[in-house]
Amino acid sequence: MSRVKIKIDGREIEAEDWMTIMQAAQSAGIEIPHFCYHPALKVVATCRLCVVKIEGVPKLQTSCSTKVSDGMVVWTDTEEVRRARADALEFLLINHPLDCPQCEKAGECTLQDYVFKYGKPQSRFKEKKRDFGKRDISSKIKIRPNRCVLCTRCVRYAQDLLKTGGLCVVERGGKANITVYPENGFEGDYTLNVTTLCPVGALIAKDWAYRARPVYLKVAGSVCPLCSMGCNVFLDLKGIEPVRVRPRKNLKVNYYWLCDYGYLSYKSFALSEREIHALERKNFSLVRGIQEKVIQNLCDFIKNHSKEIGVCVSPFLTNEEIIAIKEFGSSMGINSFYFIPPEYVKEHENAWLLKAEKAPNMNGLRKILPSAKEISSAEEKIIAIFGWIMKDTSIPSRVEKIILVSNRIPENLKEKVEFFIPEAGWAEKFGSWTNFEGRVQWLTNAIEPVGESVRIIDFILFLSKALKVSLKFSSTEDLVKMVKEYFPEAEVEREIRDPVRKIGVR
Structure with a gap:
């Protein structure tokens, strides 16, 4: 492969010799309108909207199918090009219904955008x-x-x-x-x-x-x-x-x-899939309580039973949350860590975009807690479970009491839950997951936790303060640095810290 120099609209750019004019323009941030072209699909050049003028060539050429060559001079906005685009759009609108106000695509429709920008002001049809x-x-x-x-x-x-x-x-x-x-x-x-x-x-x-x-x-x-x-x-x-x-x-x-x-x-x-209120057991029943009071009672419970508790983590937790739980448990003298095995769908073993392991961060969990065992081997009578769990999650019958910080309470565990603290969902917290390849990727806290749901890192920091436990971290930022220590050779994607933006009408 070699690089060539071309000019687009008077601007000199460098491109790979295998590129088309469309690809070269896009790499330089120059817009050429198109419908049929997509970078992952075979080129067919049928919409004719991407035509450009190439000096020395008598007719307009489709930029999606024309390869660049050294010294090529391309114009994307001449009178001839504008007229060709407007004509192509006019033909498309001949039979296109004018139902934008009720169309599901209105506001993010490419045709709508192009007609405003390149089309004719009125139809002759x-x-x-x-x-x-x-x-x-x-x-x-x-x-x-x-x-x-x-x-x-x-x-x-x-x-x-x-x-x-x-x-x-x-x-x-x-x-x-x-x-x-x-x-x-x-x-x-x-x-x-x-x-x-x-x-x-x-x-x-x-x-x-x-x-x-x-x-x-x-x-x-x-x-x-x-x-x-x-x-x-x-x-x-x-x-x-x-x-x-x-x-x-x-x-x-x-x-x-x-x-x-x-x-x-x-x-x-969906709220029908989640429990969003703090609960505690009173008179043999789980009842809703004031969140602060429930957490305070939980702190007292942990103080009285700290030597009897085992900790179980879900593979739906972020790397940062698993590290926080590990550090908190170790500081409390808890050495027994378990995990909830994810669902495994054999039919998806060789699927295209589906993996058989139905959890996003089992790879990260194994790296951070390599000695953790499956929950089925738990020997403690009290287990603290952190993270989203499936409806059919089961635990050993020898476990008598459960502290559950999760999204829901499975029916088969309901009789054993002493305290329930609702956990923030995956779009309600910032953190990272490690996929099957070992790639660390970042989540965005797009919305605030619903109801009384808490972010687990904030919850751990509150518990450590209430129980007067010293931790190696004091914020999510500290945990992000610790993640990069656990995965020094992994490719860590850029943290998604951009503010939530509006789609709007382009």
Whole structure:
């Protein structure tokens, strides 16, 4: 590979000789509008929106398919180019319905953006628009063919990446539209990616339809919690409520994609799935109490039973939380550490973006607590469990009492829980998880903890102060430094400390 020098709009830039004009422009921060082009898909050059003028070439060329060459001079904003783009957009709008006010994509629609920026001020088309109606293409996705711009991103994704060939273009000319091969269907674990690939509102996830207006959403970067893959995601927020998860580009982990389970991971924040109030056992029943009083009673309980307690951690905890619990337990003279084994799905052993180990930080837990044993081997009569646990989590019958700092109380453990402190969810705290490759990736505290939920690090610091226990850390920042000591050779991704930003109308 060698580098070449080209000029784009009078600006000299260097590019790799294998790049197209589109790629070179993007690497230099120069916008060239496009629909059909996507960096992870085969180039087809069908939308004709990315045309540019190359000096010495008589006709406009598609920038997504034209390779750069040394000395090439490219213009992206000449009168001829502007007219070609406006004409292409006018043709797309001939049959496109003017339903932006009720379209689920309004506010983040590429066609909407381009028409405002490059289109003509009014349409010359007076005839009746075609109507393909509405239908579903799968149990998770609905299609609105009238909105489709035939970029074929979804078709190429299904054929080239999924290898299922589930989607195709039928008919030709003005009758062309996207449909499903009847014999193949379009079901599976990775189908929802077409909804984020689609530049318009043609492919919509049924779960997302009309849940919120994108213009009112805020977005934060995070990591999917559902398995050890560690896919990078955007978490979209409506006020303080997570309403959508989308893939976030990371070429070292999940590229541009996400599994369908990841798209639905925001549902873990539903109040129906969580207990958000502090509870303690009184008169043989768990009752809601004043949070401060419950925690004070818990401190007294720990003082009286510190030598009898074993500590169990969940693989859903962050590295920082596991270190904090380890340091606190050691300072209290607790030497017995256990972990809750994650669910293991054998069918996902060789899956694309799914890992069989259904927890985000088992790798980090093993590194920080290498001597920890499975909870099934616990010998103590009192166990303190920290972190999110599954509904079917079980512990040995010899355990008589449980201190639970978690998201829920499984029915089979309810009779043994003495104290319950609700834990902050994965979007309500800052920290890191270590994925199956040993890559350390960072979560964002996108929202404040709901109800009486507490961040475990803050909770540990409070306990240490109340119990007069000395710790090696006094803040999350100290724990971040300790994480980097535990993982000196791991690639530590840049901490996501950017403020939550608004999506808005681009």
